[in-house]
Amino acid sequence: MEGRLTSQRTHTLRKKNMEEPTPRRVPNLAHALIFIAFAATLLITFQLLLSTLNKTPAALQGSTLTIQHPILQLAMMAAIYAITIAAAWLFFPLLWDRPYLEGIRWNWPIARLNLLRLLALGLVLGVIMQLVTNFISQPKSIPIDEFFTHASTAWLITLFGTIIAPIFEETCFRGFLLPAFAIAYDWFALPRTPEAHVLWKSTTTLTPAALLFSSILSSVFFALLHAQQVAHLLPALLSLFAISLILCFVRIKTQSVAASILVHGAYNGFIFLTALIATGGYRHLDRIPH
DSSP: OHHHHHHHHHHHHHHHHHHSOOOOOOSOHHHHHHHHHHHHHHHHHHHHHHHHTTOOSEEEETTEEEESOHHHHHHHHHHHHHHHHHHHHHHHHHHHTSOHHHHTTOOHHHHHHTHHHHHHHHHHHHHHHHHHHTTSOOOSOOGGGGGGSSHHHHHHHHHIIIIIHHHHHHIIIIIIIHHHHHHHHHHHHSOSSHHHHHHHHHOOOOOHHHHHHHHHHHHHHHHHHTTTTTTTOHHHHHHHHHHHHHHHHHHHHHTOHHHHHHHHHHHHHHHHHHHHHHTTTTTOGGGSOO
16 A cells, blocks of 8 residues: 555655646856866966966965966956856856856845844954954965055055956855755755655755865865965964855855855954954054064
């Protein structure tokens, strides 16, 4: 009797799937890889082009990243971010059969509704990170110090770090990688039965286990992305990993990448605000500890 009921349910789901379009789970792992590969290709292309002009903005000396032309480095990264986002905006709707912002779960209304709370959370994270930094033994100089040798580059890195970087990084990590890893996890964990396959095709819901796995894995990559910026210091990397987990939680809880961007931007903004205050509006850059 139970087997007959299961068969009937499966038949009903199959019939429903034939009548309705199959919901698509996006962005999947292939989409995320396309996004990252495109950005990486742009980065390599820009670096090769600038190196032929003897204008390499940054170079690796051993495991240390040296910023040789700070303004050029910021301009290059801003161009890569902008071109990648623009290309994704045009390309992915063709694959997803839905608008780009809907595909990455932009969901601005939710972010706007919780605007003050999200900004407050970012500021609190910034305060905590500053307190943690006081207990981390840092080297005499780190790559970001090169952006605080002149007021003009200090203002540019502030603008870049508060607005441009959060938009791109949240799009990449919370817009693409977070759902992509979760979708992949659920697919590999799916029982290989007709019933499970039918259920997979009838919904786009991600399991809690998949979201937890994806949050951890994407946060590992998030921390590694910033490894050179913090001179590969383990305590700093662990702190960034924790910050990323919180950003993942915000994205999952609100179903909004715009929400995690606001938190990320406020967090970065507080870090720069402390430098801004300490230097009197970047007029006394010698006050920044090196």
